[in-house]
Amino acid sequence: MKKPSISQILLALAAPVAAAVVSIVISSLAVLASKKSPVEAYKTMWEFGTQAGSLLEVLNTATPYYIAAIAIAVTFRAGLFNIGVEGQLRLGALFSSYFAAKFVLPPVLHVLALFLIAMTVGGLWAAIAAYLKVKRGVSEVISTIMLNSLAVGMTSFLFSQYFAEITEGSNNLTTKVLPPSAHIPDLMPLLNKLGVEDQPGGGVYGMLLIAIALGIAFWFIVNRTRFGFELRASGANPIAARVSGVNSKKMTFIALVTSGAIAGLSGLPTILGDTHSYTMGFRSGIGFSAIAVALLGRNGAVGMAFSALLFGFLEVSSRALELIDIAPETYVIMQGSILLSSVIAYEVVRRYKITLQSKELAKVVAA
């Protein structure tokens, strides 16, 4: 193996650096438009966002993003696009928290059973789109979008009409609270041992570890197994994949259902770590933000981890913008401009790389 040359390193850095510069410019324009100083805005965000308490919250925000992004990446790698993660995760979260509260199992088993319900529900919901795609040629993009609307409506209906109970002393609707055996312990005691001090109101959801494990499994399966290769081949060149013996219909089906099953887990970190029930305040939009997270992370396990953390950081730190009278929603503009500029920057660099390789090749052939 050749060591990467300086030019190769520069090339690898070119895209993220260019994307960062462009997105900072765009975001600054947005802040300027509200007649505020961008420098002050960034300073405020940075100071707030890097406080220990905020950082813990960034982890909690990033965890569902990361799991949902993995779900989407599974389909991206296979040349498909599951936009239905939002619906799959809501159904998964609602059904699993409702049904898992109805029985008691030993601690670990109970959580596993709850996971199983969430994955089954998410997977089954995605299986509708998979079936339509394989048997009827319906674009999974269209069907998953429509299934999202259905799922959102269905969860609201089932939740308010059948699954919810009124908590005493509050007008918040929730499902029945899960027994302790179905909780995932907070990571704070573990972090204490590592020297992190307790923060007011701060805790780190235990599902962070599961998200990390999922990330590792995703990396290994996609890059190092036959299944993963066939998945990627179907995405890279579906015709060649078929000719080389990949059953493309089976691949499509498995990719979509697996994606749905993983998506089913992505709504759980808050439920298992904090609320212990599906509540009215269930965070919406995870499945859509996760599309951006997957794109920004270029569908890689490591890249998506960084982009999930970045999205989480922007979301948490932007709350401080209110203190200096800037709409906190500015972070949405920031997320959008980062995504757009990085997608473009990576494409430009990719094309440049091919040109470069062709030149290198010409030298080899001439020699």
Next chain:
Amino acid sequence: MKVETGTVHALVGENGAGKSTVMKILYGMQRPDGGEILVNGQSVNFKNPNDAIEANIGMVHQHFMLADNFTVLENIILGAEPKHGITIDFAAARKKVADMSAAYGLDVDPDILVEELGVGQRQRVEILKVLYRGARILIFDEPTAVLVPQEVDDLFNALKGLRAEGMAIIFISHKLDEVLRVADDVTVVRAGSTVAEVKSKNVTARQLAELMVGSELPQPTTHGDTRRPEVTLSLKDVSVPTKSGSRDLISHISFDLQAGEVIGIAGVEGNGQAELVEAIMGLREYTGQIEFKGENIDHYTVAHRHDAGIGLIPEDRQRQALMMASPLWENRILGHQRSKPVMRGFILDKKATIADTRVIMDEFDVRAPGPHTLAAALSGGNQQKFIVGREMSKAPALLVASHPTRGVDVGAQAAIWEELRRAREKGMAVVLISADLEELIGMSDRLLVMLRGAITAELNPQKTTPEQLGSAMTGAK
């Protein structure tokens, strides 16, 4: 080449002889290096197809370019709509189209959706589209390639109508019997130059075939009989129907292929060779039986067949055999993802794959910086050498090779042939499909000729000249 008004002028030649290039230059899709084009005595210089259309040249493409969800009328006027203020003047368009249909005998209902039309009628819409733009010189690129005999008759009647109206028609084809039926003059091109201009009434299909192939082609070297008694591949009555089941794409194909034997499938492209390959590989549903090494493999999946020892060099390497945006070492895995050395169980052995990719690159002289080079960066010839190397690396008992040396340089061609010969001596059976008649004759132990999906002749390559093979392929008597 000179085309007179009121005539049908055929341009014939083998694949790669330069027919398409002539056509592209005429239609402004490519610039000539030198020479001159005169339209009605005036020198023209086309920079793009619009210039050609301005000069009243129209092209009827082999692959139709119609919008399925538009009506016939809408398709015809698309891009040249008669305006009525800001609205489209459909009434005027309808009248003009109706007049043209009547004048040239091109009958199509203008209000029907194109998706409901058959191939022959779609072609008529294409012709009307070109005429609508005022074309007086019409270029037909392989117009009969997609038609059934009845539709061919209709087309030829239409062509006669157009000729009677004083149009000049350039008819590009390699089906010689059809050329003789419809053309007044014939220009034969070979290896990029005009070799003959003849009147069709003064020439036979045989003579044309000889002109096309050229009699001065070197005789391929013979290489002994390495056939072994065991039958590697056996097809019994294999047919592939079209999706609608109305006719067979290949019909009742039967042959036995022995170990160490090369069977050459000759035929003009589009006569069922691709479907035959797909049937053997299990990529297409078929009726009849296929046996491999004495075992029925009809129930085998594509993957099964690869793993059982059938190698494949597909006809379109970029579309069917490579992941262009992936490095070579990942392309090495394609089709071999179920076996060593690239896999250890279910786990991908990246190190071994990269090492093996390097071996293939050395043995088959694939010119590229290394296994990490993207497939897209390689030249076509090097891509092909890589694919051949990849397929040979598993020492297949049967190799299905579609145009294994198409588009590769002479050196690579010789190398690929040598590799096939060596494997044949070791007992590999080969189904060789090629448009290169010299290659077919030189490499094959037996030749089968395919025409319209059926095997129409079996020839002994040692007693067959390219001219004879050429006439057998085109169905000329």
